Amino acid sequence: MSEQDGTPTTPVSRELRAQERAIRAEICQVCRLLYEKDLIAPLDGNVSVRWGQEHLITTPSGVFKGQLAPADLVVTDLIGALAPDEVSPLNGMRPSAELRLHLEIYRQRPDVRAVVHAHPPITTAFSVANRSLDVPVLPESLVYTGAIATTAYATPTSAQGPEVVRKLIRDHDALVLDRHGAVTVGQSAMDAFGKMAKVENTAWVVLLAHLLGHVQELPADEVALLAGKRREHLAAMVAQAERAQEREAVAAAQEPNDPPLAELVAEVTTEVLRRLGHV
Secondary structure, three states: OOOOOOOOOOOOOHHHHHHHHHHHHHHHHHHHHHHHOOOOOOOOOEEEEEEOOOEEEEOEOOOOHHHOOHHHOEEEEOOOOEOOOOOOOOOOOOEOOOHHHHHHHHHHOOOOOEEEEEOOHHHHHHHHOOOOOOOOOOHHHHHHOOOOEEOOOOOOOOOHHHHHHOOHHHOOOEEEOOOOOEEEEEOOHHHHHHHHHHHHHHHHHHHHHHHHOOOOOOOHHHHHHHHHHHHHHHHHHHHHHHHHHHHHHHHHHHOOOOHHHHHHHHHHHHHHHHHOOOO
16 A cells, blocks of 8 residues: 555556546545534544445544544545555555445435535534525525535434434535534535535624524525526536546546556666666
């Protein structure tokens, strides 16, 4: 296994290995952003991304998310069991107990490729105060995240978690978890992170509007117009994700990352440099 990116040198296709490296790097970047933007406390939150048709790459339990390395991440199947050694050698880490929440979302949303769960403070405060963010006030929020519904309460890490998101997540990309932060979905970890940041931004705007005395909602005809723009936006995001996967497949096909070939190239290069007197 590579110590830098956590990808094992086992017989999985080049395309999938290239995807794995990219996913691991992006998850770590998203975790750093979540921490830096105060959307999670150090040990809070979790991120997962689909890898191929049968696996997820996800954050481990009990680790400071702001300093995650790609090799720290965990690979599971779609029921939450750790992947076998030939897919991803064990690294001593285990997925968060909140993974069951992610798994339910993937079951309900085959179109979703990534899930982010965080604890944005203003968003969470709205649920603590029993105030909803499901109000049509910001055009860009309606286009990017859609309506932001709030679930019923569920004890964190319990079997109730999947139950309270099961129906709502079918029609929402962003949910406030009652007194437990929020969850967002997307075509990539960065896409889901962007929605999480937009949820917290919306919460700030609505809070300030309340403090100023009045929350002015958009008229119904404008909401209908923005709903159409959201459908266009979602179609564009799916197309963008598909193009990215195609580019990764092409790049993987061109990479000399088969171990015997890579070793041969390194040996030949070293010998040529030696004969030229550079080593």
